[in-house]
Amino acid sequence: MSSTEVKLSRLLILAQKFNNFYLSGFQKCDIRPFVVEGQQVGLIKSDVLKHLEKYPEVFCIRACEQTKQGLVELNPAFRDYNERTEQLEKVLRNLRSENLFPALQGWRDEYFEVKADCKALLKMERAATPLFGVRKYGVDINGYVRHPTLGLCIWLQQRSNTKETWPGKWDNMVGGGLSVGFGIKETAIKEASEEASIPCDLVKNLVSAGCVSFYFESRQGLFPNTEYVFDLELPLDFVPQNADGEVQAFELLTAKDCVERVFTSDFKTTSAPVVIDFLIRHGHITADDVVDFTQIVELLHVPLQSLYTYKARFQQSKKQPQLLPGGSKNCNCAILQKISVENGHKKAN
Template sequence: MAQKSNLDLVNECDNFPYQLQEPEKFKAVWNDSYGFYLEGCEACLGYMTSAVAKKFPLDRHWKLDEQNKRLTFQPQHENGARINDFDERNQILAEYLQSIRQQHIFGVLDGWRNELYPIYGPGRELLLSMERSATPLFGVVTYGVHMTGYVETKEGMKLWTPRRALTKQTYPGMMDNTVAGGLSTGEKPFDCLIRECEEEASLPEDLVRNAQPCGTLTYFYVRDSNAGGEVGLFQPECQYIYDLKMPSDAIPKPGDDEAIDFQLLTVEEVKKALAEGRFKPNCAHLLLEFFVRHGVVTAENEPDYIEIVSRFHRRLEFPTP
C-alpha cells in the first residue's frame, strides 16, 4: 500500500481547486458550477454542479437561471408575494426536500438525518435551516465540533481514537477524532461538544468542561464515494476545535451506534494510521493541525510545513456567522 504524505492528507480534505494554484482545474469546476441563492439576499450561499442544479424539480418557490447559472429559492405566497417569515420559508424548504427525497431524485437524501443545519447571510443573520443530508446538494457551509482527547503517559502522549461503525452512512469503518459532531441550528459549539461527548463517548460533562478551545479548521471538500450519495458534491466546512487532556482513568466508551470501539494509540501509531489512509479525511486534516500545535509536526521534520499549515484556515467564499 502506498504511504500518504501529510500534504496528501491535506489535499484529500481541502480538495476544491484553488484559482491561483490550479487555474485549469478551477476553471473546469467553475464552468460547471451553479450558485445557490435565496431571493432577497445578494450573497451566493453555496455551489453545486450543473447536473445537480438542473435535476431539482421546479415550482413557484424555485427558479433556475441557466444564463447566469443560479438556482434561487424564492418562497412566495400564491399571489406571488415574497415570504419573509423565517419559520414559514423553512417549512416550505422542509416540505420540498421531503418531497424530492420521496421521489428518490438524489441518492444523498437516502441518508436523511432529521437534523437541521444553519445557513447564514452576509450580515451573519440566520437565513435558513436545512436538513443535514441535503446540505451537500446546495454546497452550503456546514459547521461542527471536533475534539482530540489525549493522555500524558510515561511512554509519551497517547490519543483516544474511535473506529466508525460499519453501519455509518458516511465513511464506515474509518477512524475518527475522539469526538466529533455537527452543529445544529441554534446550538452553540461548546454545548454541542458536551452533547456529542456524552452521546458518542460516554464522557461526563464535568470532565468535558475542561476541554480547551483551539480555534477553527476550515476547508472545502469535494465528496467522494466514501461520503455516501452522489460523488462530486461540494462541502465547505468549518470545525470548532477542542483539546481535552484526560486522566488515565477516564476511558471513552461508545454511547450510541456511532463507533465500534475506542483505542488509545501512541503518536507513532496514529501517524502510521494516517499514512495508511485509515482516517476519515477531515479527521486526518484535524489531527495534523493538532500535531502542529503540539510540536509533533514541525518545520524541521515536515518538508511541506508552510503549505500544510496555511491550509488549516481556508477562507470560505460564503457567508458565515
C-alpha cells in the same frame, strides 16, 4: 528521497485530498452561487441544478448582469424563515422520493441552520446540505494523554458499521455537527457525553483551540466544512465508553502511530484535518521536519469566507475599493471578484 521526505509528501497529498474541491473543483464544473435573501449561502453544481430547474416556483435561476455569473436564488417572495424552510423541504422530499441523489438516502430528520451574517435564513435537512454546498460547522474533541513513557498519546474512535456516513472508519475521539439551537461548546460537551461518556469533572478541562476549514467533494456532494476544535487532556486511567451506539471501539495511539493511522484508507478523510492541526499545534509536526509545512497549514484553513460572499461582490463592484474595508461584509472581496470575472470571461469565449 529520505524517509522524512516521503512522509512530507504524504501529508501534503492528504491535505490536497480533503481539499479536492478547493484545489480543482472550481475549474472542473459549472458552479453557481446559491443565494437566499440577497446573500450567498451555498454553491450548486450543474448536476444538481438540472433537477432544481423543475421547480421554478421555488428556485429562480438567472444570469447576473454585473458579474456575468449565473446564480440560483431561493424565491425572494417567500416571506420568512418558516416559509423558506417549508418550500425548500417540499422540494427535497420530492427529490428524495425520486431517488435522484445518494446524499438524500441518508435523510435523518436533523436540521442544519443556514445563516448569512449571523442571521438564520432557513433550516435544511442535514443530508441535503452537500447538494447545495451549504457551509457546515461541526465540533471535534482531541482527547489526549501525556503518557510517562510513550509521550503524547491520542484517543481515536472507530465509527459504528451502521452509521450513514463513513461506517467503520477511524475518527477523532469525539465529533459532531452543529445543529439548530445548540452553541459550539455546548455541542462539544453534549457529544463528549454521548459518544465517549466523558464525565462533567473531566469535560470542564475542555480547551477551545481554534478551527480548521477545508472544501471536500464526494459522491454525496460538496463539503465546505469548518470544524471548531477542542483539546481535552485525560487522565492515564480513563477509557472512553460509547453511550449512543455510534461508536464501535476506542483506541489510544502514540502521536507517531496516529500519524500513520491518518494516512490509511481506514481513516475518515474529512477528520484528518483535525488530527493534523492537533499534531502541529502540539509540536509533533514541525516546519523543520516537513518541507511543505506552510502549504499544509494553508490547506487546514482554506478561505471559505472568500468563496461565499456573493453579496460583498456586488457592493464592492459599485464603489472604489478602500484600503481598509470597514465591516465583515467586504472581507476578502479581492479573491471573490476574481471568481466572478473568471466566470464572466469563460462565458464570453
